[in-house]
Amino acid sequence: MRDTLDVRMLDDQIGTQSRPMGTGGAIATQPGQHAQITVAGRILTIALYDCPGEIETEWRAFESKALGSAFQSFAWCMSLVVAARGQSNERPLIVVGRDTRGEIAFILPMALHRRLGITSLRWLEQCRSAYNMGLFRHDIVGGFDAATVRQVLRAVRARHPSIAAVKLLSQPRHWGGQANPFSALATACSGVLAFEVDASLPAEGFLRCALSAHQRKLLKAKRRKLAECGTLEHRVARDGAERLTTLETFLGQKAIQLAERGERNVFENAIQQRFLRNLAQQTSPGAGVPDGSGEVEFHSLEVAGAPVAVLIGQRFQDTFFVHAISMTSQELARHSPGLLLMHDVIVHQIEAGPRRIDLGPGRGRHKEMWRSSEIALFETHLSLRPHGLLLTSYSVLKTFAKNAVRKRRRLANAARRIRSLIRSRRPGGHADASAREATRDNGAN
Numbered sequence: 001m002r003d004t005l006d007v008r009m010l011d012d013q014i015g016t017q018s019r020p021m022g023t024g025g026a027i028a029t030q031p032g033q034h035a036q037i038t039v040a041g042r043i044l045t046i047a048l049y050d051c052p053g054e055i056e057t058e059w060r061a062f063e064s065k066a067l068g069s070a071f072q073s074f075a076w077c078m079s080l081v082v083a084a085r086g087q088s089n090e091r092p093l094i095v096v097g098r099d100t101r102g103e104i105a106f107i108l109p110m111a112l113h114r115r116l117g118i119t120s121l122r123w124l125e126q127c128r129s130a131y132n133m134g135l136f137r138h139d140i141v142g143g144f145d146a147a148t149v150r151q152v153l154r155a156v157r158a159r160h161p162s163i164a165a166v167k168l169l170s171q172p173r174h175w176g177g178q179a180n181p182f183s184a185l186a187t188a189c190s191g192v193l194a195f196e197v198d199a200s201l202p203a204e205g206f207l208r209c210a211l212s213a214h215q216r217k218l219l220k221a222k223r224r225k226l227a228e229c230g231t232l233e234h235r236v237a238r239d240g241a242e243r244l245t246t247l248e249t250f251l252g253q254k255a256i257q258l259a260e261r262g263e264r265n266v267f268e269n270a271i272q273q274r275f276l277r278n279l280a281q282q283t284s285p286g287a288g289v290p291d292g293s294g295e296v297e298f299h300s301l302e303v304a305g306a307p308v309a310v311l312i313g314q315r316f317q318d319t320f321f322v323h324a325i326s327m328t329s330q331e332l333a334r335h336s337p338g339l340l341l342m343h344d345v346i347v348h349q350i351e352a353g354p355r356r357i358d359l360g361p362g363r364g365r366h367k368e369m370w371r372s373s374e375i376a377l378f379e380t381h382l383s384l385r386p387h388g389l390l391l392t393s394y395s396v397l398k399t400f401a402k403n404a405v406r407k408r409r410r411l412a413n414a415a416r417r418i419r420s421l422i423r424s425r426r427p428g429g430h431a432d433a434s435a436r437e438a439t440r441d442n443g444a445n
Contacts, residue, residue: 035155037097040143044105046155049094052078052109062104063316067176068135069358070316075282075295077109080125083275089114092124095156097140106141108134108152112160113167118391120165121156128275130194130321130360131377132170133180144181157384164388167395168380170361187378194361195372196319203350207343210370219343226335230304234344237298243280246298250310251276253326260329276312296323299348301341309337311345319356320349339369346370 035046049055052074059074070076081092095108109124123132136144157163170190173183199206207216226232237243251267258265267273279296296314300307309327313320322345327338346357359367361377383389 035158037148037151037155039097039105039140039148042105042140042143043100044097044140045100046152047096047098048156048159049096051081051092052094053081055094055096055104055107058104059107062107062137063135065138066107066135067138067141067178068133069131069172069175070314070319070321071129071131072107072109072133072135073314073316075279076129076314077124079275079278079282080128082278083271084125087271088125090122090125093121093156093160094124095134095152097152104137106134106136110156112163118164118387119160119162120167120388120391121153121160121163122167123169123171126169128272130170130323130358131172131175132168133172133175133182136178136181138178141178141181144184146184149181149185153382164383164385165391166380166382166384167391171378171380173376173378182380183378185380185382187380190377190379192361192377193363194375194377195359195363195367196375197346197357197359197370197372198355199320199346199350199357200355201350203347206350207347215369219340222335223340226303226308226332226337226340229332230306233302233305234341234348235300235302236348237300240281243296243298244277246300246307246310247276247280247312249300249307250298250312250324250326253307253310253328254324256329257326299341299345301337301344303332303337308332309341311338311341313345315349315352315354318354319358320345320352320354321358322360339365342370 037044037046052059056074056078063073084090090111090113093110093112095106095110097105097107099105111122111124111126113120113122123129126132153166168182170192171180171182171187172194173180197210201209211219223232237246251273254267255265258267267276280298282295296312299311299313301309307328308330309325311325312323314323315321322342325338325342327333327341349357357370359370359372379395381392381395383392
């Protein structure tokens with residue numbers, strides 16, 4: 001259902017911490033009481049929606065040419081909403097800005113999250129996405145400054161005055177050569193880096209530049225050893241049924257991998273599994289979107305017809321996003337089937353057209369060997385009410401503590417062991433924590 005915004009009490013309904021500085025991004029009202037902001041001299045009208053499905057056709061057409069990532073695609077966001085429906089303590093809130101012609105200028109996939117009596121504004125199921133941000137039209141994004149972003153947040157708060165805090169996680173500081181509009185607000189470093197690979201060269205030239213002669217020789221030796229066990233084949237699932245079958249293989253391999261490492265299986269979470277199955281069954285990219293863009297791909301490396309490694313990824317615009325990788329725990333694991341599959345997928349994607357391979361957040365051997373570049377991530381924490389300050393203070397201190405631990409390898413390893421021990425004695429666990437680990441657990445050997 002679409003909401004129009006009553007902004008008459010806008011200045012009174014939000015705390016001074018979120019009032020804009022300067023004169024940019026002024027809010028105005030027009031007949032019908034829609035919220036309006038001015039961005040780079042353009043008047044934009046803001047509307048709110050309860051579900052991505054309400055604007056599916058427009059969203060799919062807009063995402064093909066907007067600044068954003070696969071995690072803001074309609075397929076990704078709609079799968080999140082369907083998977084979490086009735087099982088999550090947050091409610092989708094899709095913020096859409098339109099110009100005077102009614103054309104979309106930006107889409108912010110957000111949500112109202114309620115926990116311990118505090119309502120906070122967040123990105124939609126933000127702990128399940130590697131990158132959280134909006135989709136922005138290229139001629140608009142440069143006009144967003146801190147004042148403009150605050151005006152958008154104030155407009156949302158006008159419709160939902162119960163919002164006590166803003167908590168936005170895993171946001172890239174830059175994307176597609178542009179600064180993230182939300183980085184103009186006061187931010188905190190997340191302490192986690194993401195990685196991407198420039199794949200603009202032809203496959204042969206890319207491999208020579210990305211890998212040393214020793215690494216190329218090592219991969220060839222591993223492939224030769226693996227081939228001695230049976231015929232090697234890189235397969236891409238062709239339809240929904242085959243993607244679901246490959247997904248079950250992935251989940252089985254991950255369960256064994258994580259159990260052997262003494263870590264909690266983050267993919268056992270019911271919402272996470274429904275989400276992955278929803279993605280696997282996404283078929284048509286929709287009207288106005290280049291064929292195949294936005295669809296999730298399921299790759300596998302097979303030995304004598306049996307999958308020994310699985311990679312889940314998604315092609316979006318000019319980038320292929322690696323979401324997760326698994327591999328067999330059997331004797332064949334010593335030949336690094338995960339690394340071999342990563343090699344095959346990168347070559348496959350270069351030939352298919354994407355110019356960047358995004359390896360996602362978190363460190364890993366498979367990321368370091370490809371000489372990937374770093375993507376800095378940040379967080380935004382704003383308190384809009386006194387009790388919201390409790391959540392904001394806790395979140396900032398938690399981030400600070402995590403960053404301090406990550407800088408000390410021994411502390412990080414100890415914290416990981418303690419966390420695993422606690423979770424092994426507490427079957428339930430926290431869904432958000434599992435989701436965060438799932439977005440970072442895409443390592444390959």
